[in-house]
Amino acid sequence: MINKKVLIIEDNNDIRENVVEILELAGYQVFAADNGKKGVDLAINNKPDIILCDIMMPELDGYGVLYLLNKNTETNAIPFIFLTAKAERVDLRKAMEMGADDYLTKPFDDMELLNAIESRLKKKDLQENFYSKSLDRIANLISKNDGLGELKKIISERKSRQFKKNQVIYYEGDKGNNIYLLINGNVKTIKLAEDGRELMTGIYTNDNYLGVQAILSNEVYSDTATALEDSLVCLIPKDQIEPLLSQYPEISREFIKILANDIREKEEQLLQLAYHSVRKRMAEALLRLQRQQNNESFKISREDLAAMAGIATETVSRTLSDFKDENLIDKKGSIITILDLARLAKMKN
Amino acid sequence: MINKKVLIIEDNNDIRENVVEILELAGYQVFAADNGKKGVDLAINNKPDIILCDIMMPELDGYGVLYLLNKNTETNAIPFIFLTAKAERVDLRKAMEMGADDYLTKPFDDMELLNAIESRLKKKDLQENFYSKSLDRIANLISKNDGLGELKKIISERKSRQFKKNQVIYYEGDKGNNIYLLINGNVKTIKLAEDGRELMTGIYTNDNYLGVQAILSNEVYSDTATALEDSLVCLIPKDQIEPLLSQYPEISREFIKILANDIREKEEQLLQLAYHSVRKRMAEALLRLQRQQNNESFKISREDLAAMAGIATETVSRTLSDFKDENLIDKKGSIITILDLARLAKMKN
């Protein structure tokens, strides 16, 4: 087996050299950088299997490193571990939402370090394993004719990428670079109103494509996609999609269907927002979740429900309580179970 | 010049024979049917230039004849004149909205009959003339490469069809048979809520395509398209579109763009419906109309405005009155003029 490559980015010489020593002893091939900029360069040129990175650094701090590596399709799937002093822990949450996979609090001992690296590499392996298994399912979805075969090939050759709960996959207004195929997990797309309230424009699950509209129309993303739970995603770059579209009409057809469906759903949603009561909109949102998850039980925050139905969170709470009293649903914390699907669907107001 | 062909459908022998006699004397080639069914057959087989049709008839009444001929792409562009007894005038309005071009009240004299036919044929000629002139404009829109050239050819070979104000072009739930290219006029698409209120999902003007989503996804129309004013439309049948899609990726691309745009607009509308105040939604609707018509002044009913913004007509009246007081708009009857575009666009609530 070839030695795994580790990149350490850390400005403190003592710590950095110490880490290099330990890792080399443990049999890893180690690259080291003493600031963020050099670190990013090393990452891009050497494609390490895992990256350790300090937060407070001159030139480019750890957040910046993570941000840059995430933007790059060649490096965004590499596991990323932050090294942090206790004081910096406050804003670590944001970092985790940006896509960091783990963090180590300084000072850490040898075993802590080695365990963290090993377990993260193992998780990554499991993930890739899972991805290649998922490809069979996807292969079945994409029927067998020529053009779609090409699409399948591209998907199977791409690396998957894990997005953590609440991590943003793309932002509204970002230049569209990828179509995202959701292998496993749940993702919402939202639009932000001027006053900061958000409206959920879509909710996606296994085998759904995200960002199709922006890529195919050559525009920026028109909404923000956020993982509702840890989600495994395959990124299909625009420049790989485009030649397929001109060559294989079947692929265009496939995407046209996705878009057309999207329009139908959005029109339905429009009608609901315009004229349905809050009760009815709540019911519709619950049914949509049930359909999406293919399960009577699901976990969702009141905030997300509010964004789905376009109402206030307090009103969501009240309406859900009413529904529970009427034995339409059951709820325990953030887990909601639909008890009477038929009656929920027939709700008049 | 070849004699124009006239079809008369009338169960009363005296009237029918009299009409045949007059028309033949006037130099028309005349076909006659004594009931609706035979009339429809004759129309389909002989492609008359104009059809005269009684309303009250055995077998199939005049409305049924009009309905059937409208459904048929070969006959739906033929001018259609109703012959009606005074008593039947009450429900004639519906007939006109179904697409009848004129009506004659029985009894009518020779000159009335001949004038009606002649003026209708002349109008039809003018319309076709206008259509072929419009084709240049459309040719410029559709750029020059191969596939789009094919599309252009199809459009230029198709007959145009005139829809009258308030006439329905297609209904929500109808099997999608055509893409409609709006040559001239204004069309709205609406969805009907269970309680009968309608929400405008789109508004279309010159050079816009209608029904694309249904045709490309092979589904039924997801909304109802109605002419807001007399509108000239080119019908492009599904079976002519489909081979183009598989052959020419440029055409798929063209339609993909249309769909993607549609999604963007609908998402924007969703956000507005969800969180914007009535004032703001009214402002957005007015701006949308201004953009659409490319003119600060436009004619629109309070009812349509209500359907656009998803609010009650009375509230539309009130809000417009407020806007007028604030010198944002001017209004005279159903004609609204935007006075302060910038301030309307910046409206906060």
Add this chain to the structure above:
DNA sequence: TAAAAAAAGTGATCAATATCATTTTTATCA
């Protein structure tokens, strides 16, 4: 051009739901 019909506008009232403030429950972390 007058009469009739339709559309638009207005006032009063009411219901739905947002908002604010607070309490209770659930989830997270050392």
Add this chain to the structure above:
DNA sequence: TGATAAAAATGATATTGATCACTTTTTTTA
């Protein structure tokens, strides 16, 4: 596990915009 933070629920209140009933204006038709 207990402490702390976050999420959910609840109560009181305010506001928006729908609805109903009616008047006025505009448009259509004979």
